[in-house]
Amino acid sequence: MDSMEKRELLVLKDILGNNKRIAGEIRAKLREKGILAVNLMSSPGSGKTTLLEALADRLQARFRMAVIEGDIETERDAERIRARGIPAWQITTGGACHLEAKMIGKVLAEVPADLDFLFIENVGNLVCPASYDLGESLRFVLLSSPEGDDKPKKYPEAFLSSHVLVLTKSDLIPHLPFDAARARREALEVNPRLEVFAVSALTGEGMDALEAFLVGERAKLRTPHA
Amino acid sequence: MDSMEKRELLVLKDILGNNKRIAGEIRAKLREKGILAVNLMSSPGSGKTTLLEALADRLQARFRMAVIEGDIETERDAERIRARGIPAWQITTGGACHLEAKMIGKVLAEVPADLDFLFIENVGNLVCPASYDLGESLRFVLLSSPEGDDKPKKYPEAFLSSHVLVLTKSDLIPHLPFDAARARREALEVNPRLEVFAVSALTGEGMDALEAFLVGERAKLRTPHA
Numbered sequence: 001m002d003s004m005e006k007r008e009l010l011v012l013k014d015i016l017g018n019n020k021r022i023a024g025e026i027r028a029k030l031r032e033k034g035i036l037a038v039n040l041m042s043s044p045g046s047g048k049t050t051l052l053e054a055l056a057d058r059l060q061a062r063f064r065m066a067v068i069e070g071d072i073e074t075e076r077d078a079e080r081i082r083a084r085g086i087p088a089w090q091i092t093t094g095g096a097c098h099l100e101a102k103m104i105g106k107v108l109a110e111v112p113a114d115l116d117f118l119f120i121e122n123v124g125n126l127v128c129p130a131s132y133d134l135g136e137s138l139r140f141v142l143l144s145s146p147e148g149d150d151k152p153k154k155y156p157e158a159f160l161s162s163h164v165l166v167l168t169k170s171d172l173i174p175h176l177p178f179d180a181a182r183a184r185r186e187a188l189e190v191n192p193r194l195e196v197f198a199v200s201a202l203t204g205e206g207m208d209a210l211e212a213f214l215v216g217e218r219a220k221l222r223t224p225h226a
Numbered sequence: 227m228d229s230m231e232k233r234e235l236l237v238l239k240d241i242l243g244n245n246k247r248i249a250g251e252i253r254a255k256l257r258e259k260g261i262l263a264v265n266l267m268s269s270p271g272s273g274k275t276t277l278l279e280a281l282a283d284r285l286q287a288r289f290r291m292a293v294i295e296g297d298i299e300t301e302r303d304a305e306r307i308r309a310r311g312i313p314a315w316q317i318t319t320g321g322a323c324h325l326e327a328k329m330i331g332k333v334l335a336e337v338p339a340d341l342d343f344l345f346i347e348n349v350g351n352l353v354c355p356a357s358y359d360l361g362e363s364l365r366f367v368l369l370s371s372p373e374g375d376d377k378p379k380k381y382p383e384a385f386l387s388s389h390v391l392v393l394t395k396s397d398l399i400p401h402l403p404f405d406a407a408r409a410r411r412e413a414l415e416v417n418p419r420l421e422v423f424a425v426s427a428l429t430g431e432g433m434d435a436l437e438a439f440l441v442g443e444r445a446k447l448r449t450p451h452a
Contacts (some may be wrong), residue, residue, distance in 0.1 A: 004240055010439050011237050014230055043269045044352050044381060045373025072353065074380050095383065097323065097353035124381070126270050127298065127323035146372035146395065147271025154300050155270060155350070167340065169372065175401050 022101035042142035044124030054201040063116040115225025131169035171200040248327035252361025268368035270350030289342040327421040375409040397426040
């Protein structure tokens with residue numbers, strides 16, 4: 001390792017340590033209010049926003065939810081969520097490849113305190129966001145069928161650091177060389193504790209189970225000593 | 227900007243400056259040998275390896291080619307290329323979200339000098355690789371139809387820094403909410419100089435034009451004062 005690499009590592013260690021501290025404060029605050037915060041990570045175009053649109057349609061009659069959108073540029077994803085009647089805040093990172101806890105902290109000042117669910121859609125990137133705790137209680141990694149069943153072992157950190165794997169776009173599987181059993185098996189080899197859901201947000205397939213899971217996790221958060 | 231952010235920026239500036247210097251040396255060396263080096267960037271699962279397999283089948287009867295594969299983990303992509311009869315070197319970054327010029331420099335010592343084409347498949351990531359020159363003569367960005375037609379403006383740097391946009395998986399368009407004209411228009415708004423090709427590596431659609439383009443670019447490289 002040369003001196004530049006050593007310096008780089010030291011700075012990264014500082015950044016991650018600082019991020020972890022801020023994330024811990026955010027998590028404590030959100031849990032105290034009974035808000036289930038979910039951090040959604042995936043490659044660009046895996047269907048994070050479309051999944052949130054589908055969840056909004058299902059949850060909003062019974063629950064209060066809000067969304068924080070992370071993107072490098074554009075307000076587009078927040079606009080899509082607002083069009084569903086859900087409050088949404090857009091963070092544009094202006095080049096940065098992931099959200100950080102301090103960005104969430106700044107937005108939280110504007111987010112209502114009486115929520116049930118706060119979804120945070122990370123920048124589309126299957127690598128960098130995995131290293132940054134945002135203060136979530138649940139981390140989702142999405143893998144869409146067109147991306148291929150070989151991704152969990154090639155991008156292990158995203159799968160290792162998540163609680164839930166959502167296999168998206170299952171309606172496309174008949175048109176693809178995609179082995180859903182292999183994707184699931186590889187992901188569980190990387191992280192045996194993953195809860196796995198296979199869904200199509202467009203057809204609604206699998207969405208009942210995912211909705212029930214989220215409602216159950218929120219109830220646990222509100223049960224003392226859970 | 228706090229002091230940690232300032233320190234972070236200075237380290238990044240050093241890293242990028244150093245990378246640019248090494249990339250310049252690599253580019254000069256490869257051009258001198260008449261080797262056309264192509265850096266392929268995209269999200270995970272956009273079809274970089276499948277495109278290279280299809281190009282291998284087309285080019286190898288008339289040209290000598292080799293591939294350098296970048297991944298966070300696994301030797302899988304290099305194995306797929308070798309199975310096509312093409313020499314391939316796998317760089318596993320062990321967590322890093324992009325290739326850097328110095329990684330290419332190390333591998334080049336083993337790569338034959340009498341090549342026509344050297345393809346470098348970057349880590350699947352539509353963000354970070356855009357900042358790192360690898361010494362290529364041509365940079366490709368791939369966008370697959372399932373990722374959605376809204377990506378160029380959300381991830382502009384990859385499109386701004388590329389010479390060529392390859393719209394992949396065009397065979398899936400009938401099954402998708404994907405507007406190819408919008409994808410092309412947005413990409414050209416970000417970077418009007420992009421050459422755009424729409425292909426399906428599986429059906430062969432559009433591959434003749436892409437192959438002809440590559441052969442033409444290599445010929446230009448070998449023409450003095452081109």
